[in-house]
Amino acid sequence: MFSRERGLEIKTPGQIDQMRVAGLLVGETLDLLRQAVEPGMTTGDLDRLAESNIRDHGGIPSFKGYGVPPFPATICASVNDEVVHGIPGDRVLEDGDVVSIDCGAIVDGWHGDAAITVAVGEVKPEVLELMRVTEEALWRGMAAAHLGGRVSDIGHAIERYVRSQGAYGILEDYTGHGIGTEMHMPPNVPNYGKRGKGPTLVEGLALAVEPMVTLGSKHTDVLEDEWTVATVDGSYAAHFEHTFTLTPQGAWVLTAVDGGAARLAELGVPYGGR
Structure with a gap:
């Protein structure tokens, strides 16, 4: 199961199929939450809905229960200038907010991990554009991956697209990651850098790719709850994530409800799902 290259966990086709079950549950849960978001609800309401589903x-x-101190909730719910790892609770979502929802699930020992950013009511155009750029960068990153390529090809494509769209901040202290029998595994998947670096992309390697982009500075602080990561300049942020893998046929986005088929086709990337 483990590759000699930096201890990477390489899954069999059957194990990838099991990861798809977990990934699909995450994708369906995020779709449920996306539809539920509205002004007046709390981030705790979203968390309860996610855990129940x-x-x-x-x-x-x-x-x-993950980490130290143990994370107390099912989802991360990060609002406005909070980039990632926000703890759900009594915060009421208001018209004009954006909430980034990160969700993970385990099914039969296999993990899925994905995130979306959702507009609450009427949101400023520049924030909607930030969301569009961040989500598109995620897909451009996955589209740049191919068997025999390198992990840094993904981050290079993400950075190149974001930089082409304006003066945005790309977080460097937080990255995507390998995933499988654990939520966070080698290798790290940065959202910037040069092509052709890092581990080779091989069949059976599963990665969680997650650009985190801001309207201002890339610099962040961790708040007093020891989890929530917020921008130092108060600028709004967006976060999108998918778990994906590569098969001999192409890319397979394990946390997308359709496996990524529609968006990959738009980008001219062969679909590798089963």
Whole structure:
């Protein structure tokens, strides 16, 4: 199961199929939350909805109890200038907010991990554009991956697209990651850098790719709760994530409900799902 190249976990086709079950549950949960978001609800409301859906479908929340101090919730809910790892609670979502929702689930020992950023009511055009750029960068990153390529090809494509769209901040202290029998595994997947660096992209390697982009500075602080990461300049942020893998046929986005088929086709990338 483990590659000699930096201890990477390489899955069999059957194990990737098991990861798809977890990934699909994450994708369906995020779709449910996207539809539920509205002014007046709390981030805690979203968390309860997510946990119920995951457990009702045979999954276990990946995040709950993770880390030190133990993360206390099923989702991360990060609002406005909070980039990632926001703790859900009594915060009421207001018209004009954006909320980044990160969700993970375990099914039969295999993890799925994905994130979306959702507009609450009417949001400023520049924030909507930030969201569009960040999500598109995620897909451009996955589209740049191919068997025999390198992990840094993904981050290079993300950075190149974001830089082409304006003066945005790209977080460097937080990255994507390998995933499988654990939520966070080697290798790190930065959202910037040169092509042709890092581990080779091989069949059976699963990666969580997650650009985190701001309207201002790339610099962040961790708040007093020891989890929430916020921009130092108060600028709004967006975060999108998918878990994906490469098969001999092409790319397969394990946390996309359609496996990524539609968006990959738009980008001219062969679909590798089963």
